[in-house]
Amino acid sequence: MMNVDDLKEADVEETESDTVPVLKTESKGHVTVPLVFSTAAAVCGSFQFGYNTGVINSPQMVIEDFINDTSMKRTGEPMPQDKIQFLWSVIVAIFAIGGMIGSLCAGAVANAMGRRGGMLFSDLFSIIGGLLMLLSKTASSYEMIIVGRLIIGFYCGLSTGLVPMYLSEVAPTNLRGALGVCHQLFVTIGILVAQVLGLSEILGNSTYWPLLLGLTMVPAVYQLLTFPFCPESPRYLLLNKQRDKECEKALVKLRGIADVSDDIDEMKFESEKEKGEEKIGIIELFRRRSLRRPLTISIILQLSQQLSGINVVLYYSTLVFVSAGVSEVNSRYATVGTGAALVLVTLISVPLMDKAGRRTLHLCGLGVMFLAGVVLTISLLLTQYDVWKGAAFISILSVIVFVTAFGIGPGSIPWLIVAELFSQGPRPAAISVAFLVNWTANFLVGITFPSLLSAMKAYVFLPYVALLAIFWLYTFKFVPETKNKSFEEIAAIFRQESLKSYYGSTGRDSQTANTAFDN
Ligand SMILES: *[C@@H]1O[C@H](CO)[C@@H](O)[C@H](O)[C@H]1NC(C)=O
Ligand SMILES: CC(=O)N[C@H]1CO[C@H](CO)[C@@H](O)[C@@H]1O
Numbered sequence: 001m002m003n004v005d006d007l008k009e010a011d012v013e014e015t016e017s018d019t020v021p022v023l024k025t026e027s028k029g030h031v032t033v034p035l036v037f038s039t040a041a042a043v044c045g046s047f048q049f050g051y052n053t054g055v056i057n058s059p060q061m062v063i064e065d066f067i068n069d070t071s072m073k074r075t076g077e078p079m080p081q082d083k084i085q086f087l088w089s090v091i092v093a094i095f096a097i098g099g100m101i102g103s104l105c106a107g108a109v110a111n112a113m114g115r116r117g118g119m120l121f122s123d124l125f126s127i128i129g130g131l132l133m134l135l136s137k138t139a140s141s142y143e144m145i146i147v148g149r150l151i152i153g154f155y156c157g158l159s160t161g162l163v164p165m166y167l168s169e170v171a172p173t174n175l176r177g178a179l180g181v182c183h184q185l186f187v188t189i190g191i192l193v194a195q196v197l198g199l200s201e202i203l204g205n206s207t208y209w210p211l212l213l214g215l216t217m218v219p220a221v222y223q224l225l226t227f228p229f230c231p232e233s234p235r236y237l238l239l240n241k242q243r244d245k246e247c248e249k250a251l252v253k254l255r256g257i258a259d260v261s262d263d264i265d266e267m268k269f270e271s272e273k274e275k276g277e278e279k280i281g282i283i284e285l286f287r288r289r290s291l292r293r294p295l296t297i298s299i300i301l302q303l304s305q306q307l308s309g310i311n312v313v314l315y316y317s318t319l320v321f322v323s324a325g326v327s328e329v330n331s332r333y334a335t336v337g338t339g340a341a342l343v344l345v346t347l348i349s350v351p352l353m354d355k356a357g358r359r360t361l362h363l364c365g366l367g368v369m370f371l372a373g374v375v376l377t378i379s380l381l382l383t384q385y386d387v388w389k390g391a392a393f394i395s396i397l398s399v400i401v402f403v404t405a406f407g408i409g410p411g412s413i414p415w416l417i418v419a420e421l422f423s424q425g426p427r428p429a430a431i432s433v434a435f436l437v438n439w440t441a442n443f444l445v446g447i448t449f450p451s452l453l454s455a456m457k458a459y460v461f462l463p464y465v466a467l468l469a470i471f472w473l474y475t476f477k478f479v480p481e482t483k484n485k486s487f488e489e490i491a492a493i494f495r496q497e498s499l500k501s502y503y504g505s506t507g508r509d510s511q512t513a514n515t516a517f518d519n
Helices: 004-017 033-054 060-075 081-113 115-135 142-170 173-197 209-214 217-229 234-240 244-255 261-275 282-287 289-306 310-323 328-356 358-384 391-408 413-421 427-478 487-502 510-514
Strands: none
Touching: 033 115, 033 142, 033 173, 033 217, 033 244, 033 310, 060 081, 060 142, 060 209, 060 310, 081 115, 081 142, 081 427, 115 142, 115 209, 115 217, 142 173, 142 234, 142 427, 173 328, 173 413, 234 244, 234 261, 244 261, 282 289, 282 427, 289 310, 289 358, 289 413, 289 427, 310 328, 310 391, 310 427, 328 358, 328 391, 358 391, 358 413, 358 427, 413 427
16 A cells, blocks of 8 residues: 555656646536625625726716816816816726726735735725715815725726636636626626616716715625625635645535535646746746737737727717717616616626637627727717718617627627636736736726817717727737637647747746736
8 A cells, every 4th residue: 555655756756757737627616605605795896897987977067067166166266178178087087097006916915815805905995985986075176086086996906806816716617707707797787887876867966976986885895794704715725825724615615515626636736737837027028939929919909908999988978979969868878778788798798708719709899899880980970960860879879789799709808818828927927917908098098088089079989990990800810719728728829839938947836936916
């Protein structure tokens, strides 16, 4: 009979002689109550990201009036229109600055406090930001809205990093895709809820808009109350903290079975593979020739998500509809329509995601967005020159199609692909870069659109349409299909190009590798 030490030795020898070990069992799991409960607590973070993205769409006019009134109170003079417009775009876009900073901190927070601990910590920012916005009217200070948006953006940057990481780490492999889409789904639900509450009959009026902005605290409080009862990410416990017992306990709870050795084996197997890989920082990421192509792909996919103009619709659709000649009230209903379409299509894309493949979905999404953008431009022109009254209706319809197409692909695909294009060593840095690009583009779109609209009027969507065409061609030519391929298999596609530089340095210990932003 072999003793334990012999067994260990045999294992080590096997993995050392085998450069590309193969995992024979893949963890399969069922949906359990604790898994649902944990998911529900986690997606409060996703919800708030959506909520704060959608919330400034409908009440634009009442808050602009508030800014004007505040100026009247302070100086006795109304504020000039262009200054109000500028302050408004700051309120909209500074959210993305906060988000950028938050997303850069997400990795460090996730490793220092854990995925769950990090979320609980970040809830504090949600509450501070929410309170500032809630009290801004009472305090007659639009500056408080700006600071509140910055802080809530910071929170959203943290949570959009932590939530998908947590979800992918508590999910068994066969449910990873579905749980990943839960994040995107709750982002869209957050947008929709914000748009419904933003109707002038509900909270989007001069009395209740501070409450509308402050309500983001409610899911934060729910998360603070329920998350402490959910398990921490087993992967974090095992690989970052080496707390094997706690990891096992968390897994037993999440999977609802007593024998979780398959899951543990899989995590250990992944970490074993990571050992050979050195952690790569952002600067190094840009310098490695072998990583240039996956990096370029990730950046361009992020840009395709943002510069498609989706945030123009999410932030400013009411304004676009009003300028297309739709009444203000109907514009808000049309805005709710876009939100509802986005939720529906995200739901539908869950089963589609694994059937149709990522590249295909992204191409379909971008293509339809392009067409919708063209139709929208034509109908805005028809309205502007008063050719045909019905064109206002067509523009609403094309915005809904635009948003639907976004939900099919560009909404969640870029994130999946970025995570899958890189192996463990460079992945954290790659994800940080992708976040940075996402939020920077988000900011630029948010801050420039009002001036772009003033300058280009009905032609305002043309730049986005042109970019969509470019992104479609790029995806068609350069983006590989990542469907049904494990993290490692996809990394291997690129590894083939320059095997040597990739495996250049081996033998770093797992601790260094695991302190990475390991999503
Ligand atoms: C600002 O308020 C004043 C006084 O109520 C009003 O005359 C003016 O039109 C307002 N300006 C804007 C841009 O709404
Ligand atoms: C992590 C992150 O912020 N991702 C977002 C990038 O931008 C799009 C559009 O605003 C969002 O849908 C993503 O969730």
